[in-house]
Amino acid sequence: MLAADDLIALVENYNPRTDKALIRRAYDYGRAMHEGQFRQSGEPYFSHPVAVAALLTEQRLDDATLVTALLHDTIEDTRSTFSEVEALFGADIASLVDGVTKLTNLQLSSTQTKQAENFRKLFMAMSKDLRVILVKLADRLHNMRTIKSMRHEKQVQKSRETMDIYAPLAGRMGMQWMREELEDLAFAVLNPEGRQSIMRRFVTLQRETGDVVQRITRDMRKELDDAQIDAEVYGRAKKPYSIWRKMQEKELAFSRLSDIYGFRVITKTERDCYAALGVIHQRWRAVPGRFKDYISQPKSNGYRSIHTTVSGRDGKRVEVQIRTRQMHDVAEAGVAAHWSYRDGVLSENPFAVDPTRWINSLTEQFVGEEDHEDFLEAVKLEMYSDQVFCFTPKGDVIKLPKGATPLDYAYAIHTRIGSGCVGAKVDGLRVPLWTRLRNGQSVEIITAQGQVPQATWLDIAATGKAKTAIRRALREADRERYIKLGRELARSAFEHVGQKATDKTLETAARHLRLGSAKEVLARLGSAEITSTEVVEAVYPNLVHDTRDTVPKQRAVIGLGEGQSFDRAPCCEPLPGERIVGITERGRGVVVHAIDCEALAEYEDEPDRWLDLHWQPGTHAAVYDMTIDLTIGNDAGVLGRICTLIGERKANISNLEFIDRKPDFYRLLIHVELRDIEQLHTLMTALEAESDVAAVERFRDPLRIKGDRV
CATH class of the missing domain: 3.10.20.30 (Beta-grasp domain)
Incomplete structure (x- = not known):
């Protein structure tokens, strides 16, 4: 998570006159409000608002928008109120935060009539201040970038909503880069096999033809230099979803697609744009019907550029966009360019549109029912029977x-x-x-x-x-009860390393663990949100390694009744360090599930079977079986290197199951024996860093109903 100083430094890069005190106050307030809240990934929840604010700095937005990003979930998810935000940060920021909160609560998928009504509400919120939707789009982008930590059903729901609503909205606002990334992230969830097939074909194509992008970029720069046109040239392969959509629309195989590469020429002046167009058409053959001049006929959101598609002798088509630097800034930021800062002042970009005028014209376009389809594109209208x-x-x-x-x-x-x-x-x-x-x-x-x-x-x-x-x-x-229990756990843990759990010692631990106070440390220790080992290690890191208590199997879980035994649920395979709940089963004692296990939905109507459980703090003597879903390259020695890497992380492989074999890759389930969730995170991080690993995730199967007694 970015520190406040690092975030301020990002803002100062484009706005040296930023109100540093305001941003720091918002940062501290947001962190305090979200204290104790965590994302599904286990990260502190406040890392999300900070990441959203950092995304908005890339668009060089004003202080009020950045502060709104830092506070955008406070009214919704914490004890903060509109009045408090208004008193601390002013009416403008409070109104923006409230607007983002209302957008978050807006249901954009229901019956067709209600959906149209909610879209009108969406436009009304945007018309009041477009910065509300800018924060919401950045919020959605970061959520999509970190979507893997969500339950699969939630991933699909968010991805469908992103594909149907937020990605088209970003495109309509002129933020094409954001639209493409949102679509590609959603595509990876909704059709992972399709995306992977596109990526594999790209790799094969590059192996067969070499780096086409680099070669054509070099040729374009040479032609422009020979014509004495001062310009920058950038090239890239198009996003997998963009290619997939063309394949579906045109009913073409990948091998028959031609314009899968895009190039951008950025010039000094508008005159140079047309001169560059002439040079490119002289060197490469223009494709009929694929020329658009958005400089002479700009889009309503301020977008200006020349688009053309050309082909070379080998028949490969490439798309070329030609624009000036000022046009490029608007093309990247879209309507957000109106608030863009440069050198401490609002950027005077002649192509940036007035957002009020733009949103009013956009709203007028969609008053009639016949115009909704143009904006919604592929919106699916769903009504679930359950x-x-x-x-x-x-x-x-x-x-x-x-x-x-x-x-x-x-x-x-x-x-x-x-x-x-x-x-x-x-x-x-x-x-x-x-x-x-x-x-x-x-x-x-x-x-x-x-x-x-x-x-x-x-x-x-x-x-x-x-x-x-x-x-x-x-x-x-029950906080006081947890504090009392935590004090006893802390006393015992510090005595094992020859130290005392004094108030000063606990305050030091709180500071290192980034908790508010010694009481907060004790409360979390008593409720098993942190372990006694973590507390001792925060103060005496050199004393922990050789003195950790080990927790035997029979005492691994806190909260069981006298004589009760437990099984680990095979559907989610919880590990020490994870948040857990217990479900009582006839003949099996208590089955322990991870708190985010999908199978728990089956028991929501049977609250009498639920037990609030915690793993015993400390190092566990037992090892627990865990399954990892791995996709790796089908090359010599890859599997051996993966097995060696797992062994180096002190994890033992108990079984291998091959799920899918292809000429270029294979997928397998690796059963490993681990001590706790920390060891799993370390292992997953190491596997993700391997170049031969295409995908790695924790395997969970809600259909598994039987498991071995721990």
């Missing part, structure tokens, strides 16, 4: 699974609303919180200050989000 759609008092749609209650609805709106819920009205009538909601009902939640989640709510809630939030709140209520 879901219910309820309405807020304002008419917004909340999508819930069948069997959901008003309590689930409240948590779907906001965790704060759910936690403060004391009652509900359905279609204007007061109903119990355990009432099952039906399609089309209007729901109003009644809240009260001081209300806190009750343990009985776990029996009422049907959704994972609500159950997780309730359990988290109940754990907070």
Whole structure:
């Protein structure tokens, strides 16, 4: 995660006059609000807003937009409020943060009528301040870049929404680079085999023809230099999804595609653009019908460029875009160029459009129903039979699974609303919180200050989000108990290395672990969110290696009843260090699942079978079987090197299963014996770094229902 100083340095590269104090205050506030929250990958949640802000610096955006990025999830996911953000950072930033929050809650896929209504709301939010959608697009881009940590169903849902809505929107705003990356990231989830086939064919083509991009780039530079035209030339292969789409649209095989490479010529002046076009058409044959002059006829979002497609003697077609540097800046940033800074002042780019005028003209285009298709492109209108759609008092749609209650609805709106819920009205009538909601009902939640989640709510809630939030709140209520337990664990751990767990020692540990206080360290230690080894190592790193306690198998899990034994669920194969829950099974004791295991959805209606469990802190004496899904190149010695690499990470291979064999690669499942999640992360990182490894991921199979007793 970028530190505040590093983020400020990125801003100062294009805006030396940036308000460093403002950005630092927003950074500190956002980090404090998200303290204790983690992403699915295990990273601190605040790393996400920081990454979104860093993405926006690449577009040289203003301080208010960057601060909005840092705070964009605070009102939605923390105890922060609109009033507090307004008091601390001003009305402008508070309005932007609120706008991003509303966009996050906007359901863009439902029935056709409701979808059209929500798209009108989307345009209304954009028309108020386009920076709202810029933050949302950067937010979606970072989420797609890190999508592997999500459950597969969530990956598919987010990727479909990205492909249908956010990627076309980025393209419409003139941010073509973002559109292409969003599409390609979504394509990798929705059709991984298709994308991999394109990548393999690219490798084969490059092996057969050499580096075409470098050769043509060199030829273009020579022709332009001979004509005394000062220009830069860049070339690249087109994105896999762009190629795949052309193959589908034209019903062509990869070998018959011609224009899979694109080149960009950036000149000093507009006159040089047309001169460069003449040089290129003299050297290469122009393809009829593939010429567009967006300089004389610019797009509404400010985009200007000359597009032409040419072919050489070998028949290979390449696309060439010719533009000036100022045109290029707008082409990269799109409508966002209006807020772009250079040398501390707003960039005076003559091609940057007024975003208000642009959004108004765009909105006018889509007033009629006949114009929606042009914008939506491939939007899929889905209505799932296993879901219910309820309405807020304002008419917004909340999508819930069948069997959901008003309590689930409240948590779907906001965790704060759910936690403060004391009652509900359905279609204007007061109903119990355990009432099952039906399609089309209007729901109003009644809240009260001081209300806190009750343990009985776990029996009422049907959704994972609500159950997780309730359990988290109940754990907070037990904080003092966790602190007391953590103090005992800390005392014992420090005594083992000949030291004492004094307040000063624990404050030092808190500082190194980036936690707020010694009490926070003890609370997390008592709730098994961190281990005693981590606490001791933070203060005395040289004393830990030889003095770690080992945890025997029979004491590996905390939270089991007397006489209860446990199995590790074979569907998710949880490891020490992961967050876990237990499901009681007849004849099998307790089956331990990772907290994000897909199989847990089957038990959401049986809360009495759930147990809140934790792994025992410390180094575990036992080793646990774990399966890795690996795709590697089919070359001599590759498998041997992979096995050696695994052995070097102190992991033992217990079995190999070959899943798929192809001439150029094969896929296999490797069963390895590991001690904890940290060892797995180390091993996965090492495998990902190997050049012969095409793909590596943790193998999970929700269909597995039997496993061996630990």
